[in-house]
Amino acid sequence: MADFLPTRSVLNHYFPACLLTNTEVEQLRKSKAIDKGISRDKTYVKRLVKILLLGAGESGKSTFLKQMRIIHGQDFDQQAREEFRAIIYSNVIKGVRVLVDAREKLQIPWGSSDNQVHGDNVMSFDTRSSMMVHGQVETNVFLKYLPSIQALWADVAIQHAYDRRREFQLVSTLHTHAQMHTDSSGLCRLAEVKVKLSRDRRLAAASSFVSQWLSLHVCEGESVKYFLDNVEKLGEPSYIPSQHDVLLARKPTKGIHEYDFEIKSIPFKMVDVGGQRSERRRWFECFDSVTSILFLVSSSEYDQVLMEDRQTNRLRESLNIFETIVNNRVFLSVSIILFLNKTDLLEEKVLNVSLSKYFPEYTGPDHSLPDVQKFLVDCFREKRRDLTQKPLYHHFTTAINTENIRLVFRDVKDTILHDNLKQLMLQ
Ligand SMILES: Nc1nc2c(ncn2[C@@H]2O[C@H](COP(=O)(O)OP(=O)(O)OP(=O)(O)O)[C@@H](O)[C@H]2O)c(=O)[nH]1
Numbered sequence: 240m241a242d243f244l245p246t247r248s249v250l251n252h253y254f255p256a257c258l259l260t261n262t263e264v265e266q267l268r269k270s271k272a273i274d275k276g277i278s279r280d281k282t283y284v285k286r287l288v289k290i291l292l293l294g295a296g297e298s299g300k301s302t303f304l305k306q307m308r309i310i311h312g313q314d315f316d317q318q319a320r321e322e323f324r325a326i327i328y329s330n331v332i333k334g335v336r337v338l339v340d341a342r343e344k345l346q347i348p349w350g351s352s353d354n355q356v357h358g359d360n361v362m363s364f365d366t367r368s369s370m371m372v373h374g375q376v377e378t379n380v381f382l383k384y385l386p387s388i389q390a391l392w393a394d395v396a397i398q399h400a401y402d403r404r405r406e407f408q409l410v411s412t413l414h415t416h417a418q419m420h421t422d423s424s425g426l427c428r429l430a431e432v433k434v435k436l437s438r439d440r441r442l443a444a445a446s447s448f449v450s451q452w453l454s455l456h457v458c459e460g461e462s463v464k465y466f467l468d469n470v471e472k473l474g475e476p477s478y479i480p481s482q483h484d485v486l487l488a489r490k491p492t493k494g495i496h497e498y499d500f501e502i503k504s505i506p507f508k509m510v511d512v513g514g515q516r517s518e519r520r521r522w523f524e525c526f527d528s529v530t531s532i533l534f535l536v537s538s539s540e541y542d543q544v545l546m547e548d549r550q551t552n553r554l555r556e557s558l559n560i561f562e563t564i565v566n567n568r569v570f571l572s573v574s575i576i577l578f579l580n581k582t583d584l585l586e587e588k589v590l591n592v593s594l595s596k597y598f599p600e601y602t603g604p605d606h607s608l609p610d611v612q613k614f615l616v617d618c619f620r621e622k623r624r625d626l627t628q629k630p631l632y633h634h635f636t637t638a639i640n641t642e643n644i645r646l647v648f649r650d651v652k653d654t655i656l657h658d659n660l661k662q663l664m665l666q
């Protein structure tokens with residue numbers, strides 16, 4: 240307002256509402272409400288803690304977000320849990336199909352030959368149906384396949400195929416070799432799996448087999464086993480997924496999802512994005528006004544390859560993404576916290592699979608969890624080009640464990656708020 244004009248409060252004082260027309264009173268009221276709203280929004284934006292969840296596909300971002308909902312927001316009620324039923328059914332059907340296919344390629348004899356019919360039945364499932372494409376299977380369709388799924392999971396051949404999943408991670412290395420046309424060592428491994436085909440067809444068969452196998456082992460393997468062990472419960476007409484079922488259900492994230500919650504009247508906004516390659520091009524859309532980035536890594540995936548190209552080592556992909564994020568100037572004043580997730584799976588993995596085989600730069604003891612974890616943290620730390628940057632905090636997490644995330648997030652929240660306060664004071 241120009242200097243020579245009286246301010247609005249002066250006008251209000253000398254020209255009380257009774258001297259104004261009804262329209263003017265209404266306009267004044269609206270204007271006051273807008274001013275109040277703007278000032279409230281400004282305070283909200285200033286106080287808002289925006290946390291971005293980043294990391295490669297299947298690192299556990301959405302699972303972490305589910306935990307925030309359980310711990311700080313609106314827990315999954317019956318209706319919300321019901322929405323996961325169709326996802327779980329789809330996870331199970333996909334998983335069983337991969338196992339049936341693996342049994343055949345591995346030539347593992349059926350425990351009961353009657354189960355061939357059940358195997359054929361699940362393999363006849365139309366994977367191009369819109370249900371499967373959307374990762375959701377209706378109850379009546381699942382129930383139609385349930386007797387076959389039960390019979391198959393009870394068969395020693397399918398159990399045996401599941402137990403041999405690690406062996407087939409080896410074949411994933413072969414697949415990489417095959418794509419690079421350095422197939423001599425690969426062919427030896429193929430011989431081990433007894434695929435008795437001609438040389439070229441062998442590689443082709445291995446590729447297609449590996450592709451399908453990986454889709455079980457690297458994405459939903461562990462969850463699928465849990466659901467198959469409980470398949471009877473899944474088939475009950477009154478089945479409503481439990482909180483644990485919800486945490487294990489797998490649906491790749493497409494697009495950007497936000498979840499708002501409050502802790503001691505501080506507003507938090509957590510943003511979850513898809514981590515698969517095709518989804519990463521949308522990440523920059525949420526780079527504005529970020530307070531903190533939680534970067535999730537699936538720490539147990541050092542021996543696994545990406546779903547997207549089936550050849551890039553998953554841990555190396557994570558390191559590359561992290562390098563881009565941590566050295567991005569946009570995030571100079573943003574606290575980045577590293578979550579080495581899937582600790583439960585890593586614990587098991589280090590006992591069976593040597594890290595040095597995939598990361599020759601690791602020279603520590605093969606089966607020592609703390610040494611492996613320290614190596615992983617150092618790998619990520621080394622990606623920071625500017626060492627004067629803020630400290631890089633890290634946590635070892637198991638995102639499917641609510642208590643673990645409750646404790647970790649309590650720490651993380653304090654770190655974020657402390658850093659945020661320092662930033663605000665510097666402004
Ligand atoms: N055992 C175990 N499973 C986990 C853990 N964290 C996540 N999972 C499972 O791993 C799968 C993938 O997790 P998501 O949370 O969907 O991964 P994401 O990072 O959101 O994946 P995108 O949406 O594709 O980027 C799910 O089936 C989870 O239940 C963990 O710490 N331990």
Ligand SMILES: [Mg+2]
Pocket residue numbers: 300301302490491492511512513514
């Ligand atoms: Mg997700």
